[in-house]
Amino acid sequence: MAANGNGAATARKQKGLLPSITTSDKHHDVCHDMSAPTVKAQTIDELHSLQKKKSAPTTPIKGIQGAFAALSEEERSKQQLQSISASLASLTRETGPKVVRGYPASKSQTSPRVHQQHVAEPAISASDSSLKFTHVLYNLSPAELYEQAIHYEKGSFITSTGALATLSGAKTGRAPRDKRVVKDDVTREELWWGKGSPNIEMDEHTFMVNRERAVDYLNSLDKVFVNDQFLNWDPENRIKVRIVSARAYHSLFMHNMCIRPTPEELEDFGTPDFTIYNAGQFPCNRYTHYMTSSTSIDLNLARREMVILGTQYAGEMKKGLFSVMHYLMPKRQILSLHSGCNMGKDGDVALFFGLSGTGKTTLSTDPNRYLIGDDEHCWTETGVSNIEGGCYAKCIDLSREKEPDIWNAIKFGTVLENVVFEEHTRVVDYADKSVTENTRASYPIEYIPNAKIPCVGPHPKNVILLACDAFGVLPPVSKLNLAQTMYHFISGYTALVAGTEEGVKEPKATFSACFGAAFIMMHPTKYAAMLAEKMQKHGATGWLVNTGWSGGSYGSGSRIKLAYTRKIIDAIHSGSLLKAEYKKTEVFGLEIPTEVEGVPSEILDPVNTWSNKLGYEDTLMKLAGLFRNNFEIFTDHKIGKDNELTEEILAAGPNF
Ligand SMILES: Nc1ncnc2c1ncn2[C@@H]1O[C@H](COP(=O)(O)OP(=O)(O)O)[C@@H](O)[C@H]1O
Ligand SMILES: C=C(OP(=O)(O)O)C(=O)O
Ligand SMILES: [Ca+2]
Numbered sequence: 001m002a003a004n005g006n007g008a009a010t011a012r013k014q015k016g017l018l019p020s021i022t023t024s025d026k027h028h029d030v031c032h033d034m035s036a037p038t039v040k041a042q043t044i045d046e047l048h049s050l051q052k053k054k055s056a057p058t059t060p061i062k063g064i065q066g067a068f069a070a071l072s073e074e075e076r077s078k079q080q081l082q083s084i085s086a087s088l089a090s091l092t093r094e095t096g097p098k099v100v101r102g103y104p105a106s107k108s109q110t111s112p113r114v115h116q117q118h119v120a121e122p123a124i125s126a127s128d129s130s131l132k133f134t135h136v137l138y139n140l141s142p143a144e145l146y147e148q149a150i151h152y153e154k155g156s157f158i159t160s161t162g163a164l165a166t167l168s169g170a171k172t173g174r175a176p177r178d179k180r181v182v183k184d185d186v187t188r189e190e191l192w193w194g195k196g197s198p199n200i201e202m203d204e205h206t207f208m209v210n211r212e213r214a215v216d217y218l219n220s221l222d223k224v225f226v227n228d229q230f231l232n233w234d235p236e237n238r239i240k241v242r243i244v245s246a247r248a249y250h251s252l253f254m255h256n257m258c259i260r261p262t263p264e265e266l267e268d269f270g271t272p273d274f275t276i277y278n279a280g281q282f283p284c285n286r287y288t289h290y291m292t293s294s295t296s297i298d299l300n301l302a303r304r305e306m307v308i309l310g311t312q313y314a315g316e317m318k319k320g321l322f323s324v325m326h327y328l329m330p331k332r333q334i335l336s337l338h339s340g341c342n343m344g345k346d347g348d349v350a351l352f353f354g355l356s357g358t359g360k361t362t363l364s365t366d367p368n369r370y371l372i373g374d375d376e377h378c379w380t381e382t383g384v385s386n387i388e389g390g391c392y393a394k395c396i397d398l399s400r401e402k403e404p405d406i407w408n409a410i411k412f413g414t415v416l417e418n419v420v421f422e423e424h425t426r427v428v429d430y431a432d433k434s435v436t437e438n439t440r441a442s443y444p445i446e447y448i449p450n451a452k453i454p455c456v457g458p459h460p461k462n463v464i465l466l467a468c469d470a471f472g473v474l475p476p477v478s479k480l481n482l483a484q485t486m487y488h489f490i491s492g493y494t495a496l497v498a499g500t501e502e503g504v505k506e507p508k509a510t511f512s513a514c515f516g517a518a519f520i521m522m523h524p525t526k527y528a529a530m531l532a533e534k535m536q537k538h539g540a541t542g543w544l545v546n547t548g549w550s551g552g553s554y555g556s557g558s559r560i561k562l563a564y565t566r567k568i569i570d571a572i573h574s575g576s577l578l579k580a581e582y583k584k585t586e587v588f589g590l591e592i593p594t595e596v597e598g599v600p601s602e603i604l605d606p607v608n609t610w611s612n613k614l615g616y617e618d619t620l621m622k623l624a625g626l627f628r629n630n631f632e633i634f635t636d637h638k639i640g641k642d643n644e645l646t647e648e649i650l651a652a653g654p655n656f
């Protein structure tokens with residue numbers, strides 16, 4: 001959000017506000033380079049002051065529009081301050097900190113980036129903490145956040161391509177077992193609780209205990225970061241979010257991942273619809289009721305708040321807000337989707353569902369298509385919209401050749417989490433897993449050259465379910481009928497390969513309803529029914545694509561070449577695969593094409609790729625059994641109003 005008026009310094013120069021340095025005539029014999037213009041400053045401080053342009057809105061402030069428009073500049077700032085102050089209020093502290101744009105260390109109190117108004121002196125209250133001021137760094141620009149990170153956060157560095165490399169601390173992935181949701185009279189009825197549900201209950205009081213802990217921690221700091229941003233590119237269903245955090249890393253991450261308001265939209269921001277308190281460096285108190293570790297991610301839908309304690313992994317914020325959308329949107333008859341989304345030149349939209357690491361980001365980022373988003377979308381009566389303003393790509397083994405767009409997006413402004421780089425050159429080694437295998441890059445969506453902005457599109461034509469099958473028995477591509485699409489959507493299968501260090505050979509099957517059980521809030525059949533209804537209404541075709549193993553399970557076979565998967569996806573997009581010749585597989589009853597352009601035909605039926613045919617049969621039966629066991633918890637649920645569809649879905653699983 002660089003709000004620099006590019007013409008400001010030039011204008012000042014033209015007006016001659018600062019005298020130029022003149023050299024004395026006496027020194028004519030000294031060699032001077034008169035070709036270069038002289039510096040228009042008399043002291044080094046003045047020179048430095050020229051380096052930074054004054055902040056000015058990049059878009060003109062419109063006339064009398066929006067909630068704050070009738071207010072004076074002073075009134076507007078005061079309301080913004082009161083809103084932030086209220087966010088940071090705790091029980092011991094009735095007023096929050098003062099809002100500062102720019103650096104806390106900035107000595108120049110006359111700097112235009114410092115809000116001039118002051119909060120009323122805090123009333124003498126119960127504790128010393130209520131007397132202390134905390135600076136609020138409000139919607140800083142990436143450049144300002146870089147400086148904050150590099151100055152104050154250990155482990156922050158600029159890489160050779162200009163990205164901000166940072167460490168997320170002890171946690172390098174999400175902690176789903178520490179995610180709690182307040183169970184009150186409303187959520188008790190509305191949400192999915194119990195076996196298989198991601199919603200671990202907590203009560204309102206315990207939430208307040210954790211909230212107080214987070215807010216007190218944040219207020220104990222000299223400065224906190226506040227981001228006011230948007231979610232959802234559908235203007236009718238846009239949500240205003242505020243993220244209060246202690247690290248520049250977190251602020252820059254959310255700057256990239258949420259939709260960035262224009263300076264004008266920021267002026268009219270008002271009160272947020274949802275607030276995150278990220279006190280991730282500080283643990284929860286393990287003696288607090290309901291706590292099972294020092295990490296807790298707490299969601300309170302009634303208060304519209306989320307508290308993070310004990311984990312600095314930035315993905316918690318992004319996925320936490322996604323959970324909120326999975327609650328708010330279906331209540332408006334809008335389907336929220338854990339999927340990537342792109343659009344062809346002719347306006348054909350494809351969704352890519354899949355669990356972590358199955359290829360949503362990689363396959364939706366396609367040089368031949370417009371990127372709508374890589375991870376979180378909504379499907380309304382009018383089409384699809386991205387929830388986010390950025391992408392979050394896995395970077396393990398990233399290569400320029402295979403994923404050029406993601407490679408090129410790793411530049412200034414991008415947050416690179418937990419990567420290892422060469423100490424001197426700062427060249428990142430994407431193959432290095434020393435910190436974690438879950439290395440990540442977070443960048444604004446416009447860093448992808450063919451991003452579709454605004455990130456919205458018409459109704460999807462193809463719904464692609466991605467599964468990374470480490471057992472190596474699912475075909476590289478299958479065409480699904482509606483009941484099969486629902487069966488596989490509700491199952492949400494993928495397989496994780498065990499960490500190489502432990503030397504575990506067996507892949508582990510994971511079933512995650514709706515390809516995102518960690519984020520859904522209501523029962524999976526609620527989302528499935530909506531998907532079925534929408535696919536039927538708009539004539540979308542379902543596909544199951546295995547981006548995992550071929551020629552044997554993990555350990556003996558190998559992962560399907562990304563180039564082949566891309567060819568398969570191309571054939572889905574172009575419509576040629578719909579017209580192909582098909583045959584049905586045993587057990588899973590999947591329709592598989594006999595030919596796909598650019599893909600060796602023998603790999604299309606996995607049985608051909610296994611030299612050990614008995615091993616193939618055994619593994620296939622084993623996986624089918626896992627599917628059947630998993631689906632048991634759904635067999636007594638009706639899907640939508642359609643009894644017939646429910647029957648068909650139950651019959652669409654493996655047959656043995
Ligand atoms: N055949 C394939 N299809 C898709 N991805 C593949 C394939 N082979 C290897 N990969 C790698 O798997 C990872 C997929 O991760 P990503 O696209 O970030 O998943 P998601 O967005 O679903 O979490 C990437 O690192 C990609 O390079
Ligand atoms: C960030 C995440 O999403 P994904 O792996 O689906 O990209 C996550 O699951 O933490
Ligand atoms: Ca969005």
Ligand SMILES: [Mn+2]
Pocket residue numbers: 360361374375392393394
């Ligand atoms: Mn992704």
